[in-house]
Amino acid sequence: MTGDQPAAHPAWLPDKAFRTVGSRHVLVCADGPLAQTVAQEVAHAAEQHGGSLHHRPAGQAAPHPDGDNAEDGSGTEAHGGTSNGSGAAGEPRFDLVLALTGADDLPEAAAMVLAELDWRSGRGMLGAEGFALGRRDGVTVVLADEPAGLLHGLFQVVRLGETAFGATQPIEVHHPVTARRMLNHWDNIDAHPVMGQVERGYSGGSIFWRDGGLTPDLGRVRAYARLLASIGVNAVTVNNVNVHATEARLLTDRLGDVAALAEVLRPYGIRTHLSVNFNSPVALGGLPTADPLDDGVRAWWADTTRQVYAAIPDFGGYVVKADSEGQPGPFGYGRTHADGANTLAAALEPFGGVVHWRAFVYNHTQDWRDRSTDRARAAYDHFAPLDGQFAGNVILQVKYGPIDFQTREPVSPVIAAMPGTRLAVELQVTQEYTGQQRHVCYLGPLWHEVLAFEPWGDGRTVAAVAAGRGADNGPTGFEGGLVAVSNVGDDPFWTGHPLAQANLYAFGRLAWNPHLDPAAVLDEWIDLTFAPAATADPGLLRQTLHEVMDGSWQTYESYTAPLGVGFMVRPGSHYGPDVDGYEYTPWGTYHFADRDGIGVDRSRATGTGFTGQYPQPWAQVYESADSCPDELLLFFHHVPYTHVLHSGKTVVQHIYDTHFEGADRVARMRSRWAGLAGLVAPDLDARVRERLDEQSRCAQEWRDQINTYFYRKSGIPDAHGRRIH
Template identity: 60%
Template structure:
C-alpha cells in the first residue's frame, strides 16, 4: 500500500500547472521551490518574457550560506503575482500558502521556532518500544537499531515527511527521544553521521535538526569518570564533541535535554544547578563558533533544557509534596541565570499533558529567560490515536497566553497514514499552523481542504462535527473537572480510577466517601495556587468549574457555577460523553461513500474502539463515584 499523502496530495499545486515562473534567488531553498513548481507542471519564464509568478527574497535579508538561523526570514508577502519573502525559508512558506489559496497580504508566524520533538529510539526499548508513547507504528528514522536513512526508500520517506512538516509551517525537529538510552547517546559521537543524513533531508525544506542528549554522555560513552558541568574535562569533552557535530552539520540546531527527571541524569548529582548544567552545554555548542560570550546572540545552536523536573519517587502519604509545584519551584528562582542560547522548555500544564490543566505558572514567571512551550501531539493521555481528539482548540488557548517558541511532541511513525488514526494528522498539521493562524477551526478547515480536495460540503460538516469538540467529548467521559489521570498505570490507556492513587508518581485524586479533588490552595493545601500572579484559583468561588478538582477538594454535593452538584456533573458528563461517541461513530458510517474506502475503514474501526473505551470509562467512573458517595443519579440511569 502506498503511503498516504496527508495534506499534500498529488493535486496540491495543480492550479499552478502551465504557469511561467521566475525565481530571483540562488539559495538552495529556492531550488526546492523550483523543484516543486516543475513537479506541478510549471515552467521557467523564458529570459526577457514576463512571468506569471515571481518568487523573490528581499535582498537585505538574503542569506548566502545554506545555514539559516531559526526564524530568519520566515515571513513573506503574497503580492498577487507571487511571493516576496523576507528570507529563503519564506519562499517555501509562501509557496505552500499559494496552495492554500492564500489572499494577497502579509504572513508572519507568531512563534519563531516551531519544533517537532520525536521520542524515537534507535534500539527497541524493552518497555517503551521503538517510539516512546508512539501510536503510529515504528520510527521513520530507525528500526531495530538500524538507521533507515541508509536505504533509498527510507531516505525518501524522511524527505516526504520534511515536505509535509514544511507545508505545516514547522522549522525545527528533534530526532530522538528525551529519554536518551545507551545506544541513542551515540548519536552524538560515532553515530552522528545518521543525524547528518536526516539533517540533509530536513534542510531541503528549511527545517533545522536538533538532537536529544544524555547529560551523562561523557560517562556513558566511556570517556570520563564524571559529568560534573563545572569539571574542565567535562567542559572540554562537550566542546570537542559539539565541535565535531557542528562541523558535520553546519546548521545544527542544538541539544534537547531532560535532566534530573524520571531517572535521567543531571547536574543535581554533582550538586550543581540546572542553570550551571544548561550553560555548560550552551557554551560547548558555541565555543567553536564564537570567541566570546558577547557573540551568543547571533543565531546558532541552542540548548532546549526541559523544566519537567519533579520527584517521581514521592511517598503518597506525604500531602505536602505536590508535583504541580515542582517545575516552578525548581526553575523560577533561576530566572536570569541562563545563557542567551538556552531555552527552558516548559510543558503547557503543570503536571503532564492531561486533557485539562491550567497553564503552567512557569510560562509567565521567567521574564528574563527564553522559554518554549511544549505541547504533545502524540495522544498519550488523550486516546492514543485510537480516539478522535483534535487538540488544537486547547493548544490555541495556551499559545494565546505565551510567546517565544513552541515545541510539540510528534505523533508520527511509519504507519501508512503517518499518525495511526488518519484524523490525527490534523493535530500534526495544527502543531505548525497555529503559529500562523491561531484559529483552530480555521486550521481544521485548511487541513480538510488540502487533505480531501474538492470535499463535498457534507464531508466537511461531518469532519467538523467529529473533530471540533472532540477534546471536550474526551474530557467528558474521562477524569472529571481537571482532576486528571485515572488512567491505567504504565501504558496510560483506558480507565483505572485508583491506578495511580498509592504510587510514587505524585498524581492523586484523593477521592473518599465525602468528596474528591486536590487541595492546592494556600490556606489549607499545597499552595500551588499561589504560584500564579492572580488569586482566581484560591477559592472555588472564582475557580472555573473545569479546573475545580485540580485546585480544590470539595464534597460531592458542592454546587458548581453551572448549578449542578459535582456528583451529578460526573454522572451527566459521563453519560453524555459516551453517547456523543456513539453518534460520532454513526455519523462517520454515513460518510462511507464520501472518502477513500481504506481511510474510511481505518477511522471506522477506531471509532468502534472509541465507543468501547468510552463506555468502559463511563461505567467505571460512574460506578466508582456512586460506590464512594452513595448518591444516586438524579435521572435514575443505570450505574453498575
Template identity: 45%
Template structure:
C-alpha cells in the same frame, strides 16, 4: 476509453492510504481548475540552490496535480498568468519590482498580485530561499482550499523562532509514546540509504512552517553522540536542509562518563566542560547548521547537575557555552519532580526553576509543558509562564496522544493548544497571555520556541490514523502563529485532506472542534486528572494506588473518599494556587469564581456540593461522563452520513476507529462511575444507566502489550 475514465471519476473518490497527508494535490473540480489555470500558466523559478529546486519541484507538483496541467517553465514572463518566484538576489524580475520586504526577516514571505513586464502575474518573494519556500506552500494552500487568487496581497512571517518536533524515537527503532508504528529513522541503513520518506517528512514540515527536528528520545542513549550516529544525523540533516529544517539531538547529561570515559559529569569540572566543547566542535564539523541539544535532567531517574549539587542553570549553561561559538541552543526541559512525601507534584517545576530566573545563558530556552502536571486531557496553564521574565520559556505540547486515546480516538488538539496559548497569566496585567510569553513579546525576548512531541511513525499514514494528521498540522500552524483560530486551522486541514465539498467540510470541522471536549468528559471531567492505567496509560484505573511512588497513582490526584473528591490546592491544601499571579490565584481559589473545568484540580469538595447549575457535584460528574459517550456516538453518526463523500479506504478506517472510541468511552465512563459510586454510595441521577459491569470486572482488566510504551 475516455467514457470509462469519466465513469470511474464520477463514482467514489479513489482509495487513499493517507501517505500524502494534507499535500494531496488531487485534481480540483473542473470549473474551479479552469478558473485557476489562467493564473498559473507559466512558472518562473530558479534552481541554482537546493531550496530553489525544492520550491520549483513543489510548485510543479502541486499546480500540476490540482489543475491537471503543470505550468510551462520559463525564465521570463511572456503572457498573463505567470507565477514568479524568488528573492531580489536570485531573481531579476523580483528585484525589478522593488517589493517592500522589510520586516519579513529570514523566514517571512510575500504573495502578491503584480504586473511583470506588462503582464498580470503572481509573485512569491522573500528575503531568503526559505522564506520563498514557505510562500510557495501558502500559495498552494490557497488553491487547495478554494480561495480567490485575484488581488492577492499576503505578508506573513513566523511569530516564534524555533518551531520544533521532538521525536521520542529510540536507537533500537522503538518509539516511546508512539502510536504509529516504529521509528521513521532507519538507523541501521543510515547514512547510506536516504529513503524518499525522509524528503516527504521534510516537505510536510516545511508546508506548515516547522523548522527543527529533535531526532531522538529525551530519555537519551549516549550512543547518539558517538561518531557512527553523528554521521547518520548528518545524513538526515542533508535531506532536511533544503526545506529549512535543522537537526537537534537529545543528549544524556552523563555522556562524558558513559561515552567519554570520564569519572564525573559535574558541569563545573574543567575536563567535563572540555569534553562537551570538543563534542560540539565535532558535531558542527559534520553538521554546520546543527540546531543544538535537548536535555531531560534530574527527572524520572535521568542524570543531571543535581547529582553533583549543582543547579539546573549550571548544567544548562555548561552545554550552552559549548554550543555558543557555533550558534547552537540548549532546550532544557522543566519537566522535573522529586519524590518528597506530601509535596504536590504540580508545584515542583515552579519551585525548582522560579528561583533561577535570570541565571540561564542567552542561548538557553527553558522548555515548559503547557500544564503543571503532564499533558493531561485538560490542565490549567503552567504557572511558570509569566513567572520568569528574565528567562526564555519555550512551550512544549504533546502531539502524540499519550493520554487522549492513542491513535484510535478522534481528538483534535488544536483546541487544546489554543486553550493553553490564550490563557491569561495576568503576570504584567490583563492580556499577558501564554502566547505572548512564548513569542517573546511580553518580556522582550528574541530567542523563542515551541516544541511538539511528535506523533509520527513508520505507518503508511504517518500518524496511525488520518485524523491524527490534523494534530501535526495544527501544531505547525500554531507554532508559526500562536494566535490563529483552531477552527480556521481545522477547516483548512479538512479542505486539504478531504476536499472542499461543504457537505463534508462543515460536519467534519464540527466533529473536530467538539472532539477534545468529548474526551475530557468521558475521561477526566471537572478538573480531574491522571486517572489512567499505570505505566502504559491505556484505559481507566482510578482505583490504582500501586505505583512505586505516590505521585504516579490516580488516588494521589483525585483524593476521592466517602465524603468528597478533588485535590485541594488552595491555601488550606498544597497552596499550588499561590504560584499563579494574584488575580489568577484569587479566581482559582474562589469556589464562587473558578471555572467548572478546573474545580477538582484546585478544590476538594463534597459529593453533594452545589454547582452553579444547581446540580450536585455527583450529578454533574455523571452527566459529564455520559455526555462524553453521547458525543462520540453522535460523531459516529455524523461520519456514517459521509459514506460515499469520502474515499472508501479512509472512510473505513475512521469508521472502525470511532467504533473503538465509543466502546472505550463507555468503558471509561462506566469504570470511573463504578469506582466513585463504591466510595460515595450515592445513587445515579434519574434516567442515567448504571455501569454495564460490577466494579470488580473493571478492576480485573489488565493489558500487557499496549502500544507506545517503552522502558527507559
C-alpha cells in the same frame, strides 16, 4: 516521494491540493537549496496539472519570451500541459511569481508589490522566514528576503487555492510568531523493552530508525520534511528525550546517521537537533565525572560539539531531560540546572546552537501518603529561582501544564515566573493522555486556549512569552519557541488514526500563528487533505469532519477524568480508565476521592500553596473554589460531591451527566462518519471506522467505570435514574 517502502498516505499534500498552483505559469526567482525545493514543488505540480515552472537565480535576467533561454545557465524550465507560459509579446506572462526581494529584474507585478512593501517599512523587514503575499495586475506575488520565506509563501498559496488567484488582494505580510517551531521525536534506535521503538508512539515504528540503525527509507523522511515545511516547522530532534545507551552514541560514533538525516531535512528549511544524555562525558567520553563545572567535562562537551558542527554545519543544538524520571543530571553533582545547561550552552555558543533544557523535573518516587508534596509545584520550585542565571543560548522548555500533558490542566505558572529566561512551551501532539490516536481528539482548541491564556490577565499571552514579546508587544530579548512531541511513525497513515494528522497540521500552523482559529485551521486541513470540492457532496464531507472533530477534545474530556483532576488512566500504558490506578503510586498524581468528596487542595489557605505560584489575577481566581473555573475545580480544590458548580449542577451529577453525554457523543460521531461512505478513500474509511469502534467501546468503558466508581463511593444516585453498575 517515498523510497523503498509502500507509499505513505500523502496526508495534507496530495497532488490534487496543488491543482491551482500546478495549472498556472509560475516564475521562481531565487537561489540555493530551499529555492530548489520551491522549484521542485512547482515543477512537480505543473507536471500533474499542466502549468509551467520558470526558475532563474535571483541575479539573472528575465527569460526570453519563448522561454528557451531559461535552458541557459542555471535557469530551468518545466512545462506541464500544452499551453506555454508566455503572455504578451516580449515578456512571458506568469500567473504566480515567487521571488526574493533582492532579485534583479523583477516582473512588473512583483516590482509593484515590492514598492509597496518598501514604502511601508523598508526592504529586509520580512526576515529569515517571513513573506509578503499580494496580487497585482493579475499576477499573484510572493516576496521574501530569504528562500525559506518563499517556501512558506508557496505553501500559503497552495492553502489559499483559487482564492490566491482571484481579485486583487491587499498585501499581507506573514511572519512566524516565534523563530523556533520544533518537533521532538521520542524515537529510539533500539526498541526499548517496555516503551518500544517510539516512546508514547501510536503510529508504528520510527520513520528515522529501523533495525538498530538509520532507516534505509530516507524517502519517507523526505516526505515528512515536506509535510513539516508546509506547516512551518523548522526544527526537529531525531531521538527520544530519554536517551538510552545506543541513542547516546548519536552524539559521537553514530553522528554520521544524524548528518544523513540533516541532509534530508535541510532542503526543507528544517534544522536537526539531538537529545543528549547529561551523563555523556562519562558514558561516551570515559571521564570520571559529568560534573558540569569540571574543566574536563566542559572541554569534552566543547570538543564533542565542535565535531558535531564539523559534520553538520547547521546543527540546531541539544535537547536535555536531566534529573527527570531517572535520567542523570546536575543534581547528581550538587550543581544547579543553570550550571548544567550553561555548560552545554557554552559548547554550542560558538556555532550558534541552543540548548533546549526541559523543566520537567519532579520527584517521581513520591510517597502517596505525603499530602504536602505537590508535583504541580515542582517545575516552579526548581526553576523559578534560577531565572536570570541561564546563558543566552539556553531555552528552558516548559510543558504547558504543571503536571504532564493531561486533557485539562491549568497553564504552568513557570511561564509567568521567568522573565529573564528564554522559554519554549512544550505541547504534545502524540495523544498520550488524549486517546492515543485510537480516539478522535482534535487538539487545536486545547493548544489555542493554552497559547491565548493571559498569565497576568493583561493581554500578554503564553504565545507572546514564547515569542519573547513583552507587555507592549516589543521584544524582551528572551525569545523561546514552541515545541511539541510528534505523533508520526511508519504507519501508512503516518499517525495511526488518519484524523490525527490534523493535530500535526494544527501544531505547525498554530506555532506559526497562534491567533488562527482552530476551526479555520481544520478547514485548511480538510481542503488540502480531502479536497472536498472534488467530492460528490463537498458540504457533507466538510460538515461531517467538523462535527466529528471540532469538539472532540471536549468530548474526550467529558468521558474521562472529570473537572481537571487528571490521570485515572491505566498505569503504564496510560490508555483506558483506572480511577485508582495512580492513586497509591509514587508518581504524585492523586485525586484523593473518598466517600464524601474529591479533588486536590492546592490553595494557599489550606492546601499545598500551588495557587501562590501564579501572578494575579489567577492566584486569586484559583485560590477560591467559588471563583475557580469549573473545568479546573478538582485540580485546585477538594470539594464534596454535593458542591454546586457554576453550571448549577453538583459535582457528582456533573460527573454522571458528562460521562453519559460523552459516550453518546462518540456514538453520534461514529454514525456521522458512517454517513460519509463513498466520499473518502476506502482504506482511510476502514481505518477511521475501526478506530471509532474502539473509541466508542472505550468511551462506554470510561463512562461506566467512572460513574460506577463515584456512585459506589458517594452513594448518590443519578438524578435521571440512568443505569450505573
